[in-house]
Amino acid sequence: MKFAVISFNNSVKVAEFARGILEDFFTFRVDVIRAEMPSSFHNPLRNQVYAKPLLIEVKKIVQDKGYFKGLGILHEDIYHKNSSYIFGLAELNGRAALISTFRLVGDGLYTRVLKEVFHEVGHLLGLTHCTNNCVMRFSSNVKETDIKPATYCKVCESKVAHFIKESGLQR
Numbered sequence: 001m002k003f004a005v006i007s008f009n010n011s012v013k014v015a016e017f018a019r020g021i022l023e024d025f026f027t028f029r030v031d032v033i034r035a036e037m038p039s040s041f042h043n044p045l046r047n048q049v050y051a052k053p054l055l056i057e058v059k060k061i062v063q064d065k066g067y068f069k070g071l072g073i074l075h076e077d078i079y080h081k082n083s084s085y086i087f088g089l090a091e092l093n094g095r096a097a098l099i100s101t102f103r104l105v106g107d108g109l110y111t112r113v114l115k116e117v118f119h120e121v122g123h124l125l126g127l128t129h130c131t132n133n134c135v136m137r138f139s140s141n142v143k144e145t146d147i148k149p150a151t152y153c154k155v156c157e158s159k160v161a162h163f164i165k166e167s168g169l170q171r
């Protein structure tokens, strides 16, 4: 079984960076695929993309193409329920996750993307938010993202290691 990185529109460079993390750290077998974001998910009143239907679209692509799990990446700003914006969204222990790079741009872009990939893939593997000094800490703004480490705490790391061993996603 393979993991899919789904690049929506113009995020190919970031998608290839995410592939590197998924292959090197998680030891998953990964395909990067490109997809068009359905324009109906764009909310012109907010100039943002509603995350939930796009997450469902990621899940549909993952299921239709026979992937185990998938991570969608886009540049457009995304929102969810009562949040004015979010960095990402994932089904807990599910098939689909989503990351937006809109709020991550700047000098720290790739470190922030690394943290977001660890965080959302952590959710995909069943990790909930963590209050330790850990990448699974919830962050509501970029400052908080920059403060948290780009690593899992010992507790989360052992859960991730356990999952990877069980998953059959390894190369």
Ligand SMILES: [Zn+2]
Residues within 6 Å of the ligand: 119, 123, 129, 138
């Ligand atoms: Zn989270």
Ligand SMILES: [Zn+2]
Residues within 6 Å of the ligand: 130, 131, 132, 133, 134, 135, 136, 152, 153, 154, 155, 156, 157
């Ligand atoms: Zn943790």
